[in-house]
Amino acid sequence: MNGDRLLRGRDGRLSVYQLSGDALLCRAEREPGGPWTTPRTVGGEQRLHPVFAVGQGADGYAHLVAWRPTAKGESGLVHSTHFRPRLAALDWNPIGHPDKKGERTGTPALAVDAQGRAHVFVRGAHGGVSLLAQKEKGGWEPWRxxxxxxxxxxxxxxxxxxxxxxxxxxxxGAVLHWCQEQPGARPVLTESRPAPVRPGTLYALATSPGSTTLYSTDTSGDLCAWRPGGRPVTVLPSAGYGPVAAVRCDLDGHDCTLLAQRSSSGRVAFAAHPTELESAGAWWTESGPRLALDARVFLTVDEDDRVVAATLSPSTGQLLLTRRKHEPGLALEAWRPV
Structure with missing residues (x-):
């Protein structure tokens, strides 16, 4: 997963993570497709800064990382594991700072490998990338x-x-790519590709057994796709200024990638193309009500492999949800508040 906040747990229930003040909250379905619980605090009473990352492994467990204040002018990262959406998450566990100590250095990113080991990436004060990875049998490797x-x-x-x-x-002027050469190895910088990318618009998705695809918006406003070893290609003009979300799904028997973004009109825009065939073309279709300026869109598929979209606004706390209807095409149910 790519830092998404809408996840499907191993029991089929959907859950959403959201910030509220200096706490991280979770809401979950009481049963797949059913009503939702009220928000619950994740990880105990630890006070947090308003940034966090979520990653999910093949086992369905969610890993969460956030910054917390530790002393005046200093912060440190904390980690929690959430095994099932309706159970309490583990308490926050301090995991340190990429520069040993100091103020927070950037928004963390998190991915979980096939062995269930969380990998926490964060920009360091030196301007490069630092990694903290879990050991397979517990504990953490040193910062790298x-x-x-x-x-x-x-x-x-x-x-x-x-x-x-x-x-x-x-x-x-560039996008960078790191990859593990084998499971458990330190990721190495494999490519730096010239590309005029807008900061804060990156989204990565696994798209085939041998490839992942990076979606980003360039400085001219086009949404682009890039797979390392090739050149970035334009998919279509971006619908708005915020980051895009993407999910692979089956649309009428075809392996497709669905994109979603808050459009410049304030509504959610959707576009789909055959996975890794951006040249087939795509176009935006808007849906739902107008949203707050800070609203983000998140995508997943439920246990019936139906696309689920959610919007979440940090300023209002409003969570809206829709699902694909049981009919051909990409018809969606009416958006509803959760």
Whole structure:
């Protein structure tokens, strides 16, 4: 997963993570497709900064990482594991700072490998990327410097179908890619590709057994797709200025990638194309009500393999949800508040 906040647990229930003040909350379905619980605090009473990352492994467990204040002018990262949406998550566990100590350095990104080991990536004060990885039998490896220069905030971590962890980042005029050469290995910087990327627009998705795809918006406003080893290609003009969300799904028997973004009109825009065939074309279709400026869109599929979309606004706390109807095409149910 790529830092998404809408997840499907191993029991089929959907859950959503959201910030509220200095706490992280979780809401979950009481049963798949059923009513939702009221928000519950994740990880105990630890006070948090308003940034966090979520990653999910093949076992369905959710891993969460956030920054917390530790002393005046200093912060540290904390980690929690949430095994099932309706159970309490583990208490926050301190995991340190990429520069040993100091203020927070960037928004963390998180991916979980095939063995269930969380990999936490964060920009360091030196402008490169640092990694903290779990050991397979508990505990954490030491912080490692993965290199990079002038890396911008908004890293995108993803686990490929191979189970190996990859990372994408933007730097001035370029996109960067790190990949594990084998499970458990330190990711290495494999490519730096010239590309005029808008900071904060990166989203990575596993799209085939051997590839992951990075979606980003370039400085001209086009939504682009890039797979390492090739060149970035334009998919279509972006619908708005915020980040895009993506999910692979079956649409009438075809393996497709569905994109969603808050449009410039304030509504949610959807577009789909055959997976890894961006040249087939795509176009936006808007749906739902107008949303707050800070609203984000998240996508997943439920236990019936139906697409589920959610919007969440940090300023209002409003959570809206829709599902694909049981009919051909991409017809959606009416958006409803949760």
């Amino acid at each position: 410097d993965l290199g990079g220069e002038d890396v911008q905030d908004g890293l995108a971590a993803v686990t490929g179908e191979s189970g190996r962890v990859e990372l994408y980042a933007a730097a001035p």
